[in-house]
Amino acid sequence: MLTWMPSRKARDDVGMTSDIALLTEDLTKFYGQRRGIEGLSLEVRAGEVVGFLGPNGAGKTTTIRLLLDFLRPTRGHATVLGLDPRRDKAALHRQIGYLPGELVFPGRDKAEDLLRFFAAARGGVAWSQVTEFAERLDLDLSRSVRTMSKGNKQKVGLVQAFMHRPAVLVLDEPTSGLDPLMQQEFLAMVRDASLAGQTVFMSSHVLAEVQQAADRVAIVRDGQLAAVQRVESLGKRAVRAVEIHFDDPVDPAEFSVLPGVSDVVVSGPVLKCTVDGRIDPLIKAAARHEVVDMLSAEPDLEETFLSFYYHGEGAGDASRAGA
Numbered sequence: 001m002l003t004w005m006p007s008r009k010a011r012d013d014v015g016m017t018s019d020i021a022l023l024t025e026d027l028t029k030f031y032g033q034r035r036g037i038e039g040l041s042l043e044v045r046a047g048e049v050v051g052f053l054g055p056n057g058a059g060k061t062t063t064i065r066l067l068l069d070f071l072r073p074t075r076g077h078a079t080v081l082g083l084d085p086r087r088d089k090a091a092l093h094r095q096i097g098y099l100p101g102e103l104v105f106p107g108r109d110k111a112e113d114l115l116r117f118f119a120a121a122r123g124g125v126a127w128s129q130v131t132e133f134a135e136r137l138d139l140d141l142s143r144s145v146r147t148m149s150k151g152n153k154q155k156v157g158l159v160q161a162f163m164h165r166p167a168v169l170v171l172d173e174p175t176s177g178l179d180p181l182m183q184q185e186f187l188a189m190v191r192d193a194s195l196a197g198q199t200v201f202m203s204s205h206v207l208a209e210v211q212q213a214a215d216r217v218a219i220v221r222d223g224q225l226a227a228v229q230r231v232e233s234l235g236k237r238a239v240r241a242v243e244i245h246f247d248d249p250v251d252p253a254e255f256s257v258l259p260g261v262s263d264v265v266v267s268g269p270v271l272k273c274t275v276d277g278r279i280d281p282l283i284k285a286a287a288r289h290e291v292v293d294m295l296s297a298e299p300d301l302e303e304t305f306l307s308f309y310y311h312g313e314g315a316g317d318a319s320r321a322g323a
């Protein structure tokens with residue numbers, strides 16, 4: 001999906017006051033000696049969907065809590081819609097939809113009562129907006145939240161985050177506990193939110209879901225930003241297996257010298273190899289021969305994702321919005 005800049009009207013409709021929805025500069029949080037997140041500089045533009053990816057303990061929740069002023073930074077700062085989350089908490093309250101990673105609903109309230117409470121706390125939300133999201137997520141509002149499964153509690157959390165159509169949605173592991181059908185519905189809600197001019201910043205450790213909904217992914221590892229990539233370019237970087245069938249036998253040496261090409265094996269007219277990154281050099285070399293067929297396995301984004309963890313590639317080359 002390409003970055004899409006919402007129209008001025010769409011941004012006005014959701015109360016967007018700044019072109020930059022989220023900004024962090026050198027954002028750092030240490031818990032005593034323990035690093036939560038360090039030196040995080042990231043810009044999310046209004047209307048963008050950014051996936052915040054990383055394994056357990058990478059620093060995703062810490063970052064999100066800093067953005068919402070549930071934690072105070074050790075160093076650096078963050079702004080939301082150009083405002084300071086600490087100083088302008090009240091002003092931001094209605095413009096942010098937040099889904100915490102760990103949902104705790106005390107009491108025996110029915111989902112409906114709880115959502116009425118959240119709606120009132122936000123200065124009133126048309127009840128039709130609440131039921132619209134509840135229906136999309138197939139959530140029974142008459143059930144007591146305390147007795148709900150993890151997935152149903154997650155749906156309540158999502159409805160409260162989306163129901164007031166906030167300018168910015170900050171979602172910590174939003175698909176946690178949802179079945180595949182509901183995960184798809186959630187991703188559709190994210191796409192609709194983006195089309196309506198809302199900004200979405202969502203943490204996840206599932207690359208596939210982020211790939212479906214996000215414009216960019218920011219990858220954190222050990223408390224530091226390891227890479228920020230446009231989703232399409234993650235695909236382009238991926239390692240893929242390629243098999244080319246020629247009319248006549250080819251010389252492996254001709255292909256093994258190509259940039260990004262390795263593991264070249266030729267048996268008669270069939271060449272198999274691995275391509276890391278751009279496939280163009282291989283295509284141009286192959287085109288010097290008569291090509292009968294070519295097979296290329298889909299880039300494995302999970303592998304690309306892991307390669308960021310283990311080799312620490314590409315730090316911050318698209319950390320600025322629209323890069």
Ligand SMILES: Nc1ncnc2c1ncn2[C@@H]1O[C@H](COP(=O)(O)OP(=O)(O)OP(=O)(O)O)[C@@H](O)[C@H]1O
Pocket residue numbers: 031034035036037054055056057058059060061062063101205
């Ligand atoms: N309250 C705390 N006290 C001490 N250390 C903490 C605290 N909260 C988080 N940490 C540490 O900070 C680091 C980042 O944790 P964080 O919860 O932000 O990661 P995460 O990416 O959200 O992980 P997960 O996917 O497991 O939720 C981890 O090493 C974690 O142990």
